[in-house]
Amino acid sequence: MLALGQDEIAKYPFLADAGQYLKDKGFTLEQFGTDPDLKSLVEKAFNRIEVAADGKIYHSDLIGDQASNQAALPREVFSFLLAIVLLKLSGMTTLIKRFALAEARRAEKYLEKDLANISDESKKQLAIRVIDDLFSVQIKKQDDYFVIPASDYLKHSINFHEREWKLINRHVENGLVFLTPHETVRLIRKELGTYISSKIINAKTPPMISGFEESVNKLISMSKKFTTYTVTTGEYPPCIKHAIEILEKGENLPHSGRFMLATFLLSKGQSVEEIAPLFKNAPDYNERVTLYQLNHLAGTLGSGTHYSCPSCEKLKTQNLCFAIPECDNIINPIQFGKKRI
């Protein structure tokens, strides 16, 4: 674990050992529920979650890198730790996810600032070390950029769906990818969120603390508004329509296309027997082989692995994607036509 200074803990409170921190400061959780001076911190924590649930970033009392006054620093850390306690007591996973994401983006801002800090080398080194310790990404400074090995870059960039993050749209030289401080930090956003949420999920849930009930109940009712319902139109996406057309014309659909079509229809609940006749027109059709392969995909034969439909990104690579506006940024064909109501 990194040795952190007071203001670093305020910037990156998820790095602190919560129990140890409270003990060091001489507090118990119960005190926050009863002590009128400390109770405001529970409200501050609730507010921190509320802002996150709204998709915004909690505006802290830190000004620049410094707290407005010395007392503000522990308050920053306490409100974070108490927010986790409230979330655990509410047990609402949607809120935990939203909170983790918002906290990640908050930390992202500080990391970016520290990386770009030219005057204070120690701040930059800390940010580099945080990134290395938490995500095993080794970044180095090279001129105005940070460079990371292409293989490390790929491990993170595959989580992005925007084209600008594709390796082809990056400056790559000698096996290294060149990034600005902003991009470097953006690259690990998801992992930062995952790190924070796993810390919350793995934290012990304390028994209900008197004085916390009201905030917890408010959180439970708040999380209800995030439940969504979806309907589907039932229409096939263009990639699937295209594959069916090819087969109907008796033309050859490559193996990858057949895989896509079969896994798509299986995921829509069609049976192997319903799907098999589609391949009848294929130039190399063989009923026995088709059934064998379909049963493998469905997991009813062989290892039992149930294969799922490839992502849009993969289909693009395989030249099987024929996107239309209605595809609307879906990342897998099975999402086509789904609408939130």
Added chain:
Amino acid sequence: MQENDVKFLEDSFKKYYFEHFDLIRVPNRTSEREFGFQKFNSGMTRHISIKDDKELHLLLMQNIPSDVYCSNACYSFPNLPMNEKDWKEAELIFDIDAKDLNLECRKNHTISKCNECNEISTNSNNCSKCNSIKLEKKSLPCKNCIDASKNEVSKLSKILTEDLDIQQNNIHVYFSGNEGFHVYVYDSQFQQLGSRERSELTDYIMFNGAIPETFGMKKFKPNRSSFPDFEEKGWRGRFSQEVYGSKSKRSKIISELITNGYSSFQKTLEGISDKIGAKIDPNVTMDIHRIFRLPGSLNSKSGLTKILCNDLPKFDPYTEASFLDENSVEVMANCPIEFKLKNRKFGPYFNDKVSIPTYAAVYMICKKLATIS
């Protein structure tokens, strides 16, 4: 395939295996690899583990396989079912195949065999006898195909060494035994990448998914100075060389690009991807559980050997990868296109009974264009 054809191929393959153990070697980290093989007229046997050359040679002599395969991946337990193997890492591997290059010459040396009536013709859409569309395509050697494939291999090697920091001596190029090349990359930072990451890497190598912004073009108020320079490294440099042609034309072409606008620029990018990207088969590179033809083994589509190319520009597969013997055999040949093996021309044959060397007979029988008479 008929029984006496299978018998003939098995005899020829067995003789090759026996006489060329020196060419068929197990790869490094042998016990961590998955092996597999196919026999003539039979399915695939895989999930086999092998200890050393001796065990491999024994397997060859006992089974006389039509094709032998080995994983590029290393596993803790290569002989267990796929999800219990415990995948560790895999060499980067690329497949470049002439049939994927959309070459003009293909129509001149591709033969269709009808699956319904067995008619052989040079007609590519439907059977000239029964009009069926269920055709099996067979292609015969052509120098142009091999040269075009070699060109793709050089483009690939350049991207690997210049952009991705791979040492030239860690890139091994093999002739696949039929119509293309397999490129193995050893000791790279990419060994441990999974399938999705490798898929991204293939897009990079193939120049897929590039956006105008990467090359300085913007939807609004593009800035001339953000366009690539001729000497730049990586894709911006290759873009410059392809699109500007020469340094002196840079300024003029940038003006044209800006005038033509953003969506035209996007089309330019898509248009040059065929020329500057390396045409690899993306499915092969992103499959991390695949088994590949074992170097030194025979390819049952041709009877030629998968062999290391030490000097790629000079490499001629149709002399250097043909190892079967000269003994004459009599076959019934129906091969309407001429081909050349070991510097000797064969065909065209139209249902002719001919006496030809074993290597040529195997070649045609593998392509189902002849049978033992």
